Amino acid sequence: MSKISAMMDTGKRSLMNSQTSLQTVGHNIANKSTEGYSRQRVELLSNTPIGEGGLQIGMGARAGVVTRVNNPWLEKQIQKEGMSMGFEDSRADAMGRVEQIYNEQNNKGLNQYVTDFFNGFRELSNNPESLASRTMVRESATGMVKDFARVTSQLRGVQEDLDGQIKTTVGEINQITKEIASLNEKIQMVEVQKTPANDERDRRDLLLKKLGEKIDITWAEGKDGLVSVTAGRTAVLVSGTGSSELKAQQTDTTDRMEVFFVGTGTPSNITSQITGGRIGGALDVRDHVIEDLLGHVDKLAYTLATEVNKAHIEGYDKTGKPGVLFFEQPDSEKGAAAAIGLNKTIFNDVSRIAAAAQPDAPGDNTVANVISALQYRQVMDGGTSTMDDYYNTQVGQVGAMAQRAVKAQESQKNVINQLSNIRESVSGVSLDEETTKMIEFQKTYDASARLIKTADEMFDTVLNLKRM
Template structure:
């Protein structure tokens, strides 16, 4: 009787094992398209056997755990490469906007405005007495000064847009940090009972990847299953079940958004520590590339204004009066492109434009020729003309954009390969799950037959006693 009862117990456990396996298979199929999900399997172990004399009689199998198929080293590699992917995406997107500022093919650019300005002085040299030529000089000078402001304004607009993106991404980082801290607590509560927290760990791994795409982080898992996440070098975002926040705000020192870590009570500026993820890419373009371009266009505007003014002030206007400054001279190189403008005297009276080097000399075009020749002189540090200097900047930004796009495409390929490897290890295959489902269904049927057989044997024994 006891052995028949043991057979029924074995069959019952086998039924439960098959039922658990079928439920796990259904869970896998339902999460086929869930991002970050790792397929799960029921781990079966042999049940403790029963000893009878010299014999050990097996007692079937039991489900020891439901585990997820996962490679933690691959997950960490994907997270690190995702950080580079976020950086490359952000950098390429921002640089493509910067490139449009210098797009000389689609629109009339600064180079063409400078050429028109110097060409107007060449036209004036051909007819120094012409008011129409002088008017053309004034208009081309005003248009060129306006386009210097256009370049600066558009570059500043890109910086402001990047500031807005940084603020948005920092808010997303804070939200992800809070969810990771909550998952830390859940995982600890589940695993303290020696039960794997599979779904919670999948979700946390996914959040760590998404967090790495936004900001460069380092993280480590402790013995209690909780992770500690640090942004940059010192910004501890998550520690145990506690989440600290970052804050993006402008400072009084510069008119740009900075990133502060608020976990220490007094906000600490960690902007210089952020070098990866989407925030790192935005900071790289905003603070390095665009600031460099602004410095170059300021230098170009300052040098052009200085050279034109030096020549123009030495000349004489249509009525024999001493020449005045052609441009309102910027006080310093920094900000020159924003501040360059026509002298109000010339803006109000084109007759004050100087063309000759002698007073009252009709047809004198000496100063007009000198100013027009500035375009071809190496006035930029004595090594480059104005055109060469500007075209070099255009060429450099074009090369930087192309490199960033290639880096973005290369990183996409790396991420694609890693995700394919992860999918082959942790992904759900519907064909495989269907096969497993049939296998577990057959095992369930066989277990039911074992129970039925044991029941029939028990009936036989009971009927023998009645005979």
């Protein structure tokens, strides 16, 4: 009788194993499209056999643990490459906007306005007494001044937009770190019972990847299953079941958005530590690329105003009066592109434009020729390039940087896609495979039920023998 009872116990455990396996298969199928999900499987272990005489009688199988099929090294590599992906995405987007500001093909750009300005003086040199030519000089100068301001304003606009993106991203980071800390607590509560917290770990792995896309982080998992996350070099965002926040705000020393780590003490500025993720890409374009471009356009505006004023003030206007400053001279090179403006005296009276080198010389065009020739004089880069060459070099560099940013983005996207495909082959859910397993476990369940039925019939037979 005891052996028949053992058969029924074995069949019962087999039924339970099949139920658990079918439940796990259903869980896998339901999460086929869940981002970051790793398929799970039931690890079956042979049950402890019993000894009878010189025999070891097997007692079937039992469900040991439900594990997830996951490669932690691959997950960490995806997270690391995702950090680079976030950087390249942010940089490519920002450089695309900067490139449009310098788009000389589809729009009339600054180079054309500068050329029109010098062409106005060439026209004036052909007819120094013409008020129409002088008016054309004034209008071309006004258009050029406005375009200098446009370039500066649009570059500053991109910086302000990047500031807004940084502030928004910091808010998203704080939400993610709170959830990671909460998942740490849940994982600890589950795994203290020696049971893997599969779904919680999948979610935490996904959040670490998303966090890395936004800011460069380093993280490590302790023996207790809790992860610690650090942004930059010193900002500990997650430690155990607690989290700290970042804050984006402007400082007294700069009008740009800075990132601060709000820990237990005084908030510390970690902006210089951030070199990866979307924030790192935004900071790189905002603080290096755009600031360099602003410096170049300021230098061009300051040099142009200085050289034109130097020549113009030496000349004489239409009525023989000494020349005045053609432009309002910027105080310094920094901010010159936004500060440069046409002298109000000339704006109100075009006859004050100086074309002659001598007073009372109506046909004299010496100064007009000198100013028009400035376009081709090597006055930039320490006397090694013209204003045209200098600006065109900047346009070319912007185009090259934008192209490199797009290529780097595409290259990194290919790396991410390749790693994602590998992860899918390892941890992803295959409906065909799960269907096959479902049929297999269904047949196992049927066979287990038949075993129990057979044992039950054997009981009846034994009981009937006793009644006879």
